[in-house]
Amino acid sequence: MNILRIDSSARHDGSISRKLLDDVAARLGGPVTTRDLATEPLPQITGTWMGANFTPEADRTDEQRAALAQSDALIAELKAADTILIGAPIYNFSIPAALKAWIDLVARAGVTFRYTENGPEGLLEGKRAIIAIASGGTEVGSEIDFASGYLRHVLGFIGITDVEFVAADRLMIDADASMSKAGDQIGALAA
Template sequence: MTHILRIDASARRAGSVSRDLTDQIITQMGAATVTTRDLATGIPLLEEAWIGANFTPADQRTPEQAATLALSDTLVAEIKAADTLVIGVPIYNFGVPAALKAWVDQVARAGVTFQYSETGPKGLLEGKRAVLVIASGGTESGSDIDFATNYMRHVLGFIGITAIDVVTADRLMVDADAAMKTAQDQIGALAA
């Protein structure tokens, strides 16, 4: 059975290209289970209490520290339960939306989703697939001014997810028809 974790990072619910394309991908994949995490509802930023709780060994955390990490634990559990992540990534001001960066901060945890070794960091969430749905008004995906696509590839690889497909609907304000045709072609080429 396929379990997809859908992550929507667009602040727009209606008229969002990344959400619409994500819908299409999930329909095409025909997953048995889809868990949705809508980041537009808000993800807390890291603060001092979170850092302190995260770096306290789990068996020594106070009830307050455990409560501070509860959302992070839930977000990590969602990734662990999924076979595939489908992440809608609109490019805002050349990078990822702040809510998506906050999600990354909540899930990139030493000893939980990655660990350090003599040879460097090693991701602990191997054997999963990710599909990034990149949408932008003017930024060309993969260009020198696209700080979102490679960032997301790197972050996912850092936590062990290296099988990554990218669907792009970029430069929508320049040529929407061409951008959407490219995205449709890429969706059609995705193996379920």
């Protein structure tokens, strides 16, 4: 099993989402490719990137190919993985900007999804995603959680519909109970 790990917490020391991913990776075993979005920030998409993305591959200039190179590399990592681990702390009720930049670079029409007469179709089927969410006060699944539903939707949009969550939410309210619940969720994951 090839595992792709995406860390998006701006914190390294004391990061709960990173600790949860450590525990999940240990539970699953197997080789892990790690992409740390805090250590290696990704660029935002630009007009040049958009123009390159919507130019047929055979017609792209060298500049356009260069503009898409990072996106191509991220998608290759995603395609090579059987399981994707995503660390997603909740910042201001949603995901970190670093994780949104990764999503913008991997959600590409004709590459990871396509439009059909029946609507969009994800092209990365047969993969599993485990998302470790940490929050200070936002309860995962509540009406103020704009992270978990978005991540489930966007992963499904690119074809990854086997999505599980490990949540250490409301840490500022009862950290011990939250971490215990997350530990139980990790223990219940199929290896």
